[in-house]
Amino acid sequence: MEKRFTFKDFFLFAFLTLLFVTLLLAMYMVDRQWQEMATMQRVMKEQAEDIRSLRGLVNGLDQRIRSGQVVGAAPASSEAEVLPAFRRAYAATQAPGFGRGDWLVNSFGTGLKTITPLVSSDAYAAEVQSYVQESLLTRDPESLEWLGMIARDWQVSEDGLSFTFELRDDVKFSDGEPLDADDVVFTFEFIQNPAIAAPRERAIYDKIDSVTATGPYEVVFRFKEPYFNSLALAGGMAIMPRHFYEPYLEKPETFNQSKGLLLGSGPYRLADPKGWTPDQGLVELQRNPRYWGLQPSFDRLLWKVIQNDAARLTTFRNGEIDAYGARPREYQTLLDDKKLMQRSQRFEYMSPTAGYSYIGWNQSRNGQPTRFADQRVRQAMTYLTDRQRIIDEIMLGYAEVAVSPFNPRSKQHNPELGPRQFNLDQAKQLLQEAGFEDRDGNGVLEGPDGKPFEFELVFFQDNEDTRRMVLFLKDLYARAGISLIPKPTEWSVMLDLINKRDFDAITLGWTSGVETDIYQIFHSKQVEAGGDNFVGYENQRLDQIIEQARSTVDETERMPLWQEAEQILYEDQPYTFLMRRESLVFIDDRIRNLEITNLGLNMGMVPVEIFVPGALHKYTQ
Numbered sequence: 001m002e003k004r005f006t007f008k009d010f011f012l013f014a015f016l017t018l019l020f021v022t023l024l025l026a027m028y029m030v031d032r033q034w035q036e037m038a039t040m041q042r043v044m045k046e047q048a049e050d051i052r053s054l055r056g057l058v059n060g061l062d063q064r065i066r067s068g069q070v071v072g073a074a075p076a077s078s079e080a081e082v083l084p085a086f087r088r089a090y091a092a093t094q095a096p097g098f099g100r101g102d103w104l105v106n107s108f109g110t111g112l113k114t115i116t117p118l119v120s121s122d123a124y125a126a127e128v129q130s131y132v133q134e135s136l137l138t139r140d141p142e143s144l145e146w147l148g149m150i151a152r153d154w155q156v157s158e159d160g161l162s163f164t165f166e167l168r169d170d171v172k173f174s175d176g177e178p179l180d181a182d183d184v185v186f187t188f189e190f191i192q193n194p195a196i197a198a199p200r201e202r203a204i205y206d207k208i209d210s211v212t213a214t215g216p217y218e219v220v221f222r223f224k225e226p227y228f229n230s231l232a233l234a235g236g237m238a239i240m241p242r243h244f245y246e247p248y249l250e251k252p253e254t255f256n257q258s259k260g261l262l263l264g265s266g267p268y269r270l271a272d273p274k275g276w277t278p279d280q281g282l283v284e285l286q287r288n289p290r291y292w293g294l295q296p297s298f299d300r301l302l303w304k305v306i307q308n309d310a311a312r313l314t315t316f317r318n319g320e321i322d323a324y325g326a327r328p329r330e331y332q333t334l335l336d337d338k339k340l341m342q343r344s345q346r347f348e349y350m351s352p353t354a355g356y357s358y359i360g361w362n363q364s365r366n367g368q369p370t371r372f373a374d375q376r377v378r379q380a381m382t383y384l385t386d387r388q389r390i391i392d393e394i395m396l397g398y399a400e401v402a403v404s405p406f407n408p409r410s411k412q413h414n415p416e417l418g419p420r421q422f423n424l425d426q427a428k429q430l431l432q433e434a435g436f437e438d439r440d441g442n443g444v445l446e447g448p449d450g451k452p453f454e455f456e457l458v459f460f461q462d463n464e465d466t467r468r469m470v471l472f473l474k475d476l477y478a479r480a481g482i483s484l485i486p487k488p489t490e491w492s493v494m495l496d497l498i499n500k501r502d503f504d505a506i507t508l509g510w511t512s513g514v515e516t517d518i519y520q521i522f523h524s525k526q527v528e529a530g531g532d533n534f535v536g537y538e539n540q541r542l543d544q545i546i547e548q549a550r551s552t553v554d555e556t557e558r559m560p561l562w563q564e565a566e567q568i569l570y571e572d573q574p575y576t577f578l579m580r581r582e583s584l585v586f587i588d589d590r591i592r593n594l595e596i597t598n599l600g601l602n603m604g605m606v607p608v609e610i611f612v613p614g615a616l617h618k619y620t621q
Contacts, residue, residue, distance in 0.1 A: 085138050085147040086294045089607040092593045093294075099614030103300040104591075107312055107321045109462065110491035111278055111305045116261045117238060118191065118198035121495065123511055124303075128283050129238065130606050131301060132174075133264030136165050136184070137235030141597035141605060144514060146231060150179065150239060150265070160226050160553060163234045167217040173241045174269035174288045181213035186242035195252035199530030203520050205233065207550070226553050229517060239265065244273070267296040267608065281305050297611035300619070307462040307491075319343070319618075322591055323603065326584040327465055328396040334586065347585045348398075351600040352409075354583075355511040356402040358575040359385070359457070362503055364527075364536035370504070371436075371447060371455075373536075378573040379420075380430040384480055385473060385576050386422035394468050398584060402577035404566045405510065405518050411555070412515065412562040417570055419577075427480055438481050445481035454483035455504035458497060461488035466507060498534050507578070514599075518565065519546050522574065537574035590616040 082090040092098060108124045115125045117133065136151035148154070151165040171179040188211040191201045209224040221234040244263045248255035255261065260276025263269070268285035270276055276283065285301040304320075306312040309327060316324035317340060326334055334340055361372035361381065371377055391399045401419040406412040435448040445453040457473070459466050467488065474484040489497070497503045510521065520526055524543050526533035542565055549561035569575075585601065587594060593610045595602050602609050612618075 082294070083148065084140075085149050086607050088141070088602075089294050089296075089609050092297070092609050092611055095593060095611075097592070097613035097615070098297070098611055099617065100295065100297050100611070101299050101614065101620075102297075102612040102617040103302055103619040104298045104610075105302045105304065105321050105619075106323055107304045107306045107315065108283075109309075109312065110307060110460065111281075112283065113278060113492045113495060114259045115276060115283065116255070116258045117240060118196060118201055119256060119258065121200065122491075127604060128285070128303070129262065129264075130266075130604075131268040131285055132262050132266045132270070133238040133240070134266045135236050135238055136167070137231070138606075139232075139514075139599070141599040141602060144598055146235060151235065154231075154235070156231070160230065161223045163221040163223075163230060164214070165219050165221070165234070167219065168292065169217050171265050171292045172290050173244070173263060173265050174290055175241075175244070175263060175273070176290060177241060177243050179239065179241070179265050180216050181219040182216075183239055183242050184219045184237075185211050185213050186246065187211075187237060187240040190240060190245060190249070193249065193252070195249070197252075197256040197530065199528070200520060200532055203523075203526055203531060205237070207233065226551050228550060228553050228555075228558055229515070241265075265292070267291045267293065267606065268301055294607060296608035298608065309462070309464050316586065319588070322588040324586045326586060328394070328398045328584065329465075331396070331398070331584045340586070343589045344586045345589055345591070345594060347587070347594070347596065347601055348582060349596050349601070350400070350580065350582050352407075352598050353512050353514060353600060354407065354580045355509055356405065356580050357507065357509040357578040358402070359505055359507045359578065360535040360575050361505050361573075362501065362535050363574070365501060365504070371434075371453065372505070374434045375572055376430040376434040377436075378576075379571075380427040380434070380480075381477075382420050382573050382576040383423045383427035383430070384477055384482070385578070386476060387419065387578055388422070390469055390472065391579055394465055394472065395579065395581065398582040399579040402580050404569055404577060405512075405516055405521065406562065406566055407512060407516070407580070410515065411559045412566065414563040414566055417563075417566060424480060431480065436481075443478075443481055444483055452483065453481065454485060456485045456487040458487045458489050458494060458503045458506040460491060460494060460508075470507070499530070501534055501536065517550065518569075519550060522546070522569065535574055537572070539568060539572055542568045542572075590618070 110122070110124065112120075112122070112124055114120045115128050117129055120126070120129070134150055136149060136154070137146045138149045139145070140147055150167055150171055152168050153166045155164045156162070165184075167179070167181055167184070173179055188205065188208065190196060191198050191205060207223050207225065207227045207230070208221055210222045212220045212222070214220055223230055227233065241263055245255070245261070248261075259278055260270065261274055262276070263273040267288055269288045271284070271286055282305060283303045287296060287299050304315070306315055306321075312321070313324060313330070315321050335346070359381070361378050362370055363373040364370065372381075387401045391397060391401065400408070403417055403419050404413065408415075431445060436445040436453055438444065439446045439450070447453060457470055459470050461467075467486075470484070470486045474486060477484045494506070494508075498506070520532050522533060522537060522542060523546050524533070524538040524540070525531070527536050527538060545561055545565045545568065549558050549565060552558040552561060583601065587603065590612050591603070591610055592613060593602075595609075599605070
């Protein structure tokens with residue numbers, strides 16, 4: 001007998017559906033309530049700890065007053081009392097219309113795999129960490145001199161091997177625990193622990209022999225030998241709280257695989273220092289209420305992950321992010337957009353510390369040398385890479401050809417060394433000398449082993465300019481009989497390929513600094529797994545020059561060594577150094593006190609110098 005769907009069945013079905021939806025909503029609300037209760041409990045615990053701390057300070061102050069140690073109240077804050085490291089930020093607080101509050105909202109062009117210190121390896125994670133963790137010293141963005149941060153003062157021994165830092169005694173981590181010399185010692189020892197996945201940092205700090213606490217707030221860095229960048233190395237180490245990270249020494253794999261273990265003493269903090277995950281699609285930092293220094297202007301910092309260029313521009317147009325780095329092809333169009341320009345400021349500049357993009361030629365794969373292990377092949381690839389045309393046609397002139405890892409305006413660069421120009425004939429000759437010929441007349445070169453010269457070029461899939469460059473190079477290389485196979489790749493996958501050394505060639509970029517130490521990238525010791533010499537490049541003479549340069553403190557003696565190292569890299573071409581790009585930046589007009597300094601635009605600097613006038617605030621807690 002056939003069954004029919006009756007009104008009774010309909011109402012029963014509707015009732016069950018409504019009940020199911022109600023249960024889901026109730027579960028969601030209960031979950032939200034639990035989250036809010038957990039947040040409230042954490043806040044109440046922090047407040048209770050702060051009250052206990054204040055009570056102790058008051059009692060101590062009372063005892064000092066009774067004993068005659070305190071004879072009067074401290075004067076009101078003034079510029080004369082502000083630490084040199086905060087003077088620029090303090091000057092901003094005196095500007096007309098200055099106001100604290102509002103949020104600074106930016107974007108990342110790639111999804112972050114992790115923001116855990118040491119484990120992370122990209123510039124985006126480093127940017128987030130710079131607001132959360134602090135170092136002993138910081139660099140003045142104009143004079144470039146070193147200024148005290150966590151360190152009140154420092155001394156250097158006569159032999160230049162020992163650096164003694166006197167720490168502030170009023171610094172706390174964002175969870176309320178005090179920062180002292182023991183945390184500095186722990187940070188170094190944590191990095192040096194081979195169980196911790198920090199090969200890059202171990203390479204950076206390999207010159208340091210020991211870090212010793214000689215008092216609760218005094219620490220000594222002892223170097224193995226003279227090093228030109230000793231003060232920057234010791235003073236720039238981001239301090240990690242022992243009480244937070246030490247438990248992971250018992251389970252290092254948990255730390256190595258973590259996504260969001262981030263705690264420090266800086267002006268901002270994660271709401272949950274253990275709770276960030278990549279699937280959130282953003283990173284949000286809150287103002288640290290316990291910050292020892294000058295409180296920053298913004299209540300929150302927010303970075304949204306927007307991997308598509310067009311989507312990122314649309315988001316900026318809609319006022320949902322505060323800054324947009326324009327691509328050259330759209331730059332002039334945006335300048336002509338009156339509506340956009342009415343609410344935007346623009347900055348067009350070549351950063352003094354601009355990094356460079358490159359193509360890295362992998363010389364060893366699966367334990368076997370590749371075709372790029374031959375210097376002549378790498379030189380040929382650079383001759384085939386018409387970098388000036390890339391700049392003219394894709395970057396529309398908003399870039400310069402990179403000769404080496406050294407900035408052309410740096411003393412490290414030999415001004416007589418110019419970039420190799422595009423030369424098809426020279427490339428073909430070098431390839432022929434290396435044994436590559438078109439043996440079957442099909443237009444593709446074959447190597448000595450008879451295999452065609454084809455390779456995959458890995459690149460970030462969501463960068464449109466890079467995609468256009470790769471397609472341009474594919475046509476150029478084909479003229480020489482080489483088959484380039486474009487391999488657009490997600491960022492997290494690119495990082496995995498780099499760690500496994502599982503690629504033919506890859507195009508990426510490195511950031512730069514005031515003086516670039518190339519040990520981490522080009523020294524043969526960094527070929528080992530986890531090191532940044534992931535193209536497997538080795539040159540014993542270069543190793544010797546790098547080591548000698550790093551150990552030469554006198555600048556007049558050191559610079560010729562860097563120039564000799566540059567000459568070796570110029571001949572070996574482990575990378576085809578592509579270009580240094582100009583920054584073409586649009587920033588929301590409500591952001592004030594923007595300035596281009598000797599370290600670049602001050603928008604991402606700490607201490608925070610920029611602000612939004614109170615009348616222009618658009619976000620609330």
